[in-house]
Amino acid sequence: MKYECHGHIIADGISYAESMARHKNGVDEAYVRTALKTAAASGIGFYRDGGDKYMVSAYAKKIAGEYGLDYRTPIYISHKKGYYGGMYGRSFENMADYNALVREAKTLGADFIKITVTGMLDFADEGKIMGPVFAFGELKEAVKIAEGEGFAVMAHVNGAAHIKEALEAGVKSIEHGYWPDSTVIDYFLQTNAVWVPTCAPVYNLINAGRYQQTVMQKIHDAQKTVLQQAYTRGVLIASGSDCGACLVKQGTGTLDECAILDGMAIDPERGNKAIERIFKCHLAE
Numbered sequence: 001m002k003y004e005c006h007g008h009i010i011a012d013g014i015s016y017a018e019s020m021a022r023h024k025n026g027v028d029e030a031y032v033r034t035a036l037k038t039a040a041a042s043g044i045g046f047y048r049d050g051g052d053k054y055m056v057s058a059y060a061k062k063i064a065g066e067y068g069l070d071y072r073t074p075i076y077i078s079h080k081k082g083y084y085g086g087m088y089g090r091s092f093e094n095m096a097d098y099n100a101l102v103r104e105a106k107t108l109g110a111d112f113i114k115i116t117v118t119g120m121l122d123f124a125d126e127g128k129i130m131g132p133v134f135a136f137g138e139l140k141e142a143v144k145i146a147e148g149e150g151f152a153v154m155a156h157v158n159g160a161a162h163i164k165e166a167l168e169a170g171v172k173s174i175e176h177g178y179w180p181d182s183t184v185i186d187y188f189l190q191t192n193a194v195w196v197p198t199c200a201p202v203y204n205l206i207n208a209g210r211y212q213q214t215v216m217q218k219i220h221d222a223q224k225t226v227l228q229q230a231y232t233r234g235v236l237i238a239s240g241s242d243c244g245a246c247l248v249k250q251g252t253g254t255l256d257e258c259a260i261l262d263g264m265a266i267d268p269e270r271g272n273k274a275i276e277r278i279f280k281c282h283l284a285e
């Protein structure tokens with residue numbers, strides 16, 4: 001069985017704009033059914049969604065059992081207004097708003113809370129981390145609030161310093177984690193947090209002709225080096241492709257991620273206890 005530990009069922013891996021338009025005026029149920037069928041046909045038995053803004057993953061969770069899928073979702077990403085997260089989430093301006101978002105996610109059937117700590121990478125500008133960064137104090141508070149409601153927190157975060165801050169704040173899983181360095185490893189080991197590196201979106205763009213090949217290769221290599229060290233030292237690494245992202249299709253994207261990790265001699269299923277931990281990641285401890 002394949003594990004997809006970070007996907008966005010709302011998106012098709014071809015066009016973000018078309019993907020959003022498809023569900024803007026209500027979930028396109030036929031589309032979701034086809035996507036789940038595709039996932040199941042690829043051998044996926046577990047799908048951990050990264051959330052969306054149109055209740056698509058919430059619907060997917062409701063019907064996923066029909067396709068033999070164990071489906072988990074934060075419903076949407078909670079992000080501070082003006083910070084990254086608008087693609088797949090809802091924004092808050094202060095901690096009272098955030099608290100309300102957490103409670104709403106709970107009402108809507110969330111399995112965990114997802115927040116964004118940093119932006120994505122600007123592939124057109126050397127892979128620079130975009131946007132403002134969620135401050136450490138607020139991050140700690142955000143984790144505490146979520147845990148108070150019984151949720152663990154997964155964090156979209158890039159950059160070594162920010163990865164370490166997120167782990168220090170009590171985040172249970174690091175999503176993406178591009179531009180790490182070897183100093184993050186001890187933080188992972190001390191916190192027992194899981195790293196879901198989502199290598200496919202960068203890897204699949206290396207030779208796609210869309211961005212400078214050398215830039216994409218550099219981002220990938222930097223992550224690969226630290227991932228391999230981390231794996232050797234026992235960090236929990238889970239396979240999640242970010243399927244739905246550009247050039248990462250539902251089903252095949254998951255297989256891409258497995259192949260990329262395999263190429264790094266990382267076996268997230270047998271080599272460590274990441275999956276077991278991912279399940280525990282749904283509940284604050």
Ligand SMILES: [Zn+2]
Nearest residue numbers: 006008050242
């Ligand atoms: Zn994602």
